[in-house]
Amino acid sequence: MKKILIIGAGFLQSFVIKKAKEIGYYTIAIDKNPNSLGFKYADEYGVVDIVDQQACLKFAKEKKVDGVMTAATDYGVLSTAFIAQQMNLPGIKYDTAKVVKNKYLVRHLLYEKKIDDISQYYEISDIEDLSGIIENIHYPVMVKPCDGSGSKAVKRANSKNELKDACTEAINASLIKKALIEDFIDGKEYGVDSFIYNGEVYVLGVMGKYMTSPPDYAELGHMMPSNLDIESRLREIVKNAVQVLGINFGAVNMDVLVTKENRVCIVDVGARMGGNLIGSHIIPIKTGIDYMGSIIKASVGDEIDLSVKNPQPCVATKVLALKPGKIAGLPDFNAIQEECKVVVYHHLEIGDTIRAYHNNLDGCGYVLAISEDRRKAIENVELARKLIDDGVVRVSYL
Ligand SMILES: Nc1ncnc2c1ncn2[C@@H]1O[C@H](COP(=O)(O)OP(=O)(O)O)[C@@H](O)[C@H]1O
Ligand SMILES: [Mg+2]
Incomplete structure (x- = not known):
């Protein structure tokens, strides 16, 4: 049985851990949080900070793993690349991962x-760095x-x-204490997932995205198909970007x-x-391609199969971005699933506190709908999200 190390074991990684087990690998998960949800599903786990590359490598060597991967978290990307390179396992080149x-x-x-044309961009490590550039900046910027x-x-x-405040906040939030300033682009947002294997770039899917209203820029959900009329041009641009960035392996x-x-x-x-x-979920369900399974198998050097099996017409999701408060009661999720023809994935528990939704970490789970009719899928997930929001009983301090 091959051993796979999965870097990160939170709610989203738990789907990867389950899948790797299902395929038949011995799964080992690491995360610095000893209560990580994904640990429940792994054959073995270790409490290791996934940002600490040396600690991750030491653990991987001790366990003699046959492959390493991370999913859905950016924090594990460098450690994954580092382990793969040091142990000669399939993976993205470490230098590329750093870029x-x-x-x-x-x-x-x-x-x-010349992949795109955002020409105004600066990197700063200190608010003092602004003095040399601030007079030249054209607003708005991100x-x-x-x-x-x-x-x-x-x-x-x-x-x-506003620039000074935003830079201070971004530098403080950065592990490497650096902020990027770039032109603000007024546009509609799309997500694109690709898979690079044997030198080929497979653009697996383009998704339409729902975002929060400014001042926050957080994801609220996705839908496929994207209905973007320039989707084929976008796919070409993405392929070129992958090549220019030198990404040689894995998911992007x-x-x-x-x-x-x-x-x-x-x-x-x-x-x-x-x-x-x-x-x-979204890419595998809509395209019928076993995206996650392929990433897992490719990580341990096994054959993959990118053939299409049972693709669905339309998929929509909504993040459970809910009104804040301490949870005293939960809605009947089964009834909501039935009424709205959706599937709910959540980690709400009585006694937990829901935070106001400003970024991805404030989400409480997801609602997913599959339908022949794109509009219906979108309506169903939004209705279900609202019913869940209204059905959560919050502690009243009055
Ligand atoms: N240059 C930009 N112009 C306009 N909106 C942007 C720009 N860069 C990022 N955003 C918005 O902010 C969101 C978060 O930025 P992003 O660079 O994706 O950061 P993260 O790595 O935190 O996802 C994006 O999904 C997008 O909505
Ligand atoms: Mg982003």
Whole structure:
């Protein structure tokens, strides 16, 4: 039995762990949180900080794993690449992973190689760095941690003062203490997942995205098909971007903005499958391709099969972004699933506190619908989300 190490064991990784077991691998999961949900499903687990590359490598060597992967979290990407390279296992090149993990380096390459045309971009490590550039900046700009994820500390700035505040926040939220400033693009957002295998780039799916209203820029859900009329051009751009970035292996998730004039800008690249059920559910269900299974198998060097099996016409999801409060009672999820023809995945528990939804970590789970009719799928997930929100009883302190 081959042993696979899965880096990260939270709610979204638990789907990967289950799947790897189902395929027949011996699964070992690591996460620094000793109460990680995914540990329940793994054959074995270790409490290891997934950002600590040396600690992860030491663990992987001790366990003599045959493959390593991470999914749906950006924090594990570097450790995964590091282990794969050091232990000579299938994986993305470590140097490439380092470039992809830095939004400034990605932006620079995409511009230099003419993949997109965002020409105003700066990297700063200190608020003092602003003094040299602040007079030249054209607003509005977007500011984000260079190594951020889940939309944390991503802010639009329309003026000098807003820029200073946004930079301070982004630097503080960054592990490497760096922020990226770039042009703000006014466009519709799409998610694209690709899989790179044997030198081929397979663009598996383009998803339409729901986002929160400003000032937050967090994902609220996805739908497929995207109904984007330039989808084939977007797929070509994504393939070129993968090549330019040098990504040689595995899953890649991108966030792309498309303006009214059909200008295409890639604003985020992750060397891993998309979170928010993209890799585990949306792409596999809509395309009929076993995306997650293929990533898992490719990670241990086994044959993969990208053939289409039972694709579905339309898929929509909504994040359980709920009103804040301490949970005193839960709705009847089965009744909601039946009424709205959806599936609910949640981690709500009585006694837990729901936070106001500002970024991905504030979500409480997902609702997913499959339908012949795209609009119906979208309506169903939104109705179910609302029924769950209204059905959660919150503690009243009055
Ligand atoms: N240059 C930009 N212009 C407009 N919106 C942007 C820009 N960059 C990011 N965003 C918005 O902010 C969100 C989060 O930014 P992103 O770079 O994807 O960070 P994260 O890695 O946290 O997901 C994006 O999904 C998008 O909605
Ligand atoms: Mg993003």
